[in-house]
Amino acid sequence: MAWRFRNLPIVSGEVVHPDVWAQNHMAYAGEFNGRLDRDNLPSNVGISQDSSYEEPWVTKNFKKACFHEVYSDSFDQTVANRFFFREGFAGWAGLQKDIDAKAGSTGRIGRVNFTSEHEGLVVAHWTGWLVGEPNFGPANSQSGNPERDGLSGDDFYKRGAKFANFRILVNGREVANSGKHSAAWANQCVSMTGAAPVEAGEVSVTVQGRAGIFKDLEFDVQAFQDERKIFALRSRELLVIFKKR
């Protein structure tokens, strides 16, 4: 309830006291310095369930990007843009060349670097299309194949399964972790969101991934020394919204 009402009535025959003017004016003028809220200025502007509309104050009166900036680093699903995990490397990697020395320098999962004049909050979203053990994982939940990866069913379970794991770093600090994604599935979506306050200056947002065998709740780096590809990332996007303070 953020409305104001008249302070004094104006009555014919009463002395023309300036308070009647001044106080009634003050009742409204006093609200203008930051006391107006959604009761006066609608906040749910733009789109309703079945129509879009325009209301004052929000869409027209602010300079573009005066509150936040948006950055994106995206790759489509073309073969050239794919990112691979190999069994031989189980540490965190953001660049393809971290895993594969022969890879070019451009291949990466997702990275946004920008320089800001303002301190603020970085909100980073990353989604990716993850392909597990290409051509080996079951395509759907009805597909039961205990003989994955050339192992007998018993061995498969006892050796554990292969997993991929992703994280978002803001200025080197982990702000989101995707958890484990099993290679038992041919196709899946990985999605994570994190936020971190940052100081003005250069800001680096990086997505890293790792893949291998989980053992004892941790990645077992030495489980295999193989060059075989166990995961591929297809289309993916890192979306960074920087909210200025």
Place this chain on the structure above:
Amino acid sequence: MLSQVFQVMKLRGMDQRWKPESSRARSVKNMRWDPRDGWSRSGGDRSAAQPTSAVESIQPGVAGETTTSSDVEEDPFKTDGQEIVSLHWFAQHNGARQWMIWETAAGQLRAFWGPGISTESATISGRNGYPWLPLIMARSHGSSPEKWNGDERTRTILDTPNIRTQSVSWGGRLYMVNGYDEPIVFDGAKCTRAGYAGGPSAPSASVVRFESLGGNSHFNYWTGDLAYGMGVVGEAGTSKWKPHPDEGDDALEGPLRRGEKWNMWRYRVSFVNERGQESPLSPESNSVRAMAFWEPGIDRYSSGRRDDKVGRRFVSVNIPVGPPGTVARRVYRTQDMLDIRGRPVNLGEGSNYYFCHEIQDNSSKSFEDAIPDSALGTVADEEDYGPWPTNARLLATFKNTMFIAGTSDNVLRFSRPLHPEVFPLNNTIEIGEGEAGPITGMRGTKNALVVFKRKSIYLVKGDPEKGFFAETLTRDVGCCAPNTIAELPGLGTAFLSESGVMLLKGALENTGTATSVVHLSEPIPDLIKEINFSASENACAAYCHKDKEYWLAIPRLSSAENSRVLVYHGAIAEWSYRTGFNIGCMVETRDHRSHLMYGTNSLETENPGIRVYSLGQNSLVGDSAIASEYVTVDHDFGSKFTHFVPAYINAYAVGYGDTKLELNFQVNRSQTYSLTADKTTDQQEGLDLLGVFDKAKWGTDKWGYHRPICLRFDVSAMHEGVLREMAVTFKAQDSMQLVGYDIEGKLGEQRRIRPLTDALGANRR
């Protein structure tokens, strides 16, 4: 006889006792004490959503523009026509976002939403042309939320006198109870149920097996290794254990081998809502029993990783899905309940439940447990949990704790500290004795929670760490209307009791200031006598900080609905009353605006809705201008043999302009006025007239100002016989402010009696 002047300044409020001081009044109606020390006309009210008339954009008189009835928008509250049953106010985001919530007689629960009033917005989906939105009640995942619109969902509304929905704000949310519907919390977006009515049903548990393999061997289970999986393994290399005779053939599926051990666990679960409030724990699950084994050096695997054959188990737990608002389930588990021979260790091991896992959704129906006993969390103390008490009707917060009363067992319950929706079963205080009546109200104030019963008052002191306890303050007086409890700054806590309005003074602690109950309404016995105490639950009150007034709306005479407001003027500790206010519920907004808002009750049939008390209005909605009236005390001029002949009454009043001040008087406490017609005069200084609205002109007249002036009324009471006492009535239909008055007249005693025979004797002829 010489004439004398009796002057009274610094006028005070009502005193209905027989012989009050001369500065007080027999009656003060529809007036407000002005801080410059005068009595002025009170404010009026307006609809909280007074329409912005289309007339404003039209200039009558301009060629081609005329107003029609369709140009004037209706008050949306009037169009809606609903009686307002309860009204609540709270703020979020450090006060930046304010909410006014109300219930209507049709069971609707609504929130004020300013933009909705625009008629243009009526065409937009989700808007209705009304400045409010129905609150919505969250439902289970996948179901549309239901609106509290009296159709999809309806609040229980009583016709008989009742205390209505009570609310308290905690953590930027509003908790509401009425004793009938489920307790709800409004978080600014939606309502959800407050707390839980009970715990989940019991979970069920079973050991995870290979589905693809047949047989009944324990090798058919999924197995973990030494670090992963559940179960204590037997000691490797020891001789094999024999099954215990009590366990018979059922105990084992074959002889125990080295390193094998039976393990057994039980589970309980709880629901957690989005505010982190946890339900009571469920009943215990079935006992799930599984063999863990460890055989060193057997069955090496090609990977070279496993030298031992270790089999630890996984347990699948089926867990119930929670009610709407649940966002997580917590799973608690015993440690292994069996000793190395497979026998129950002791009862204690089976009744201690340790935190096992939190499932952060409300949709998973099973959970696979692989957590070793050593990795379990802390033990859950069942006494830390409890459901929201059913049918609670009163709420209060005190020292990070939610207090609840009004349940049928008349017990005061309090929450776990910082968990306002969790009420451990033992957190109860039996307040007073049964004969003191039901708990009728609660108020968290300075150093104690004040708990009112109908005929007594208790102070709950202490804190969550050391425990709360109750002290009896008085068994003489209590509260009969919880909505009348209000804090009077600098004075204490005021409330309506069956003996009148009381004030709880003092610091409620041993600080040198005595804690006491003071009878506040002593000067106004006649106004209190008129209260219909059978319907006192309907009475409501609020403190208006702007004018330093305690408003007490009361049902009067035979009516159950409030129709009169008793006003306690805190600045001078005096009473007056106001008429025409049909207030069903009221709040003062706790922001810089300090609006006094109220909802009309069923007496208001013409213009129902939510109103704002405002000095900017000189009438009540739908009524003519407010008539204010100040009646002095019956001034006593002496004994029966003292005669007073009034000649003038001078009113010292603020000169408001050409509007009228009216005067009449009564002598010897007569029922009728002495003057057949009121005397009237303009409120202008005769020799220094100021310009007035509707006459003053720009460029010609000057701005005026308000000042006390003296208005003289010539009066005569010669027709009234011997005048012993005299009460003067000042009244006005428009603005008025009375600063003081004086009465001038001849006062004398009839002592020098001259016999008629002396004057007319024969010798004088």
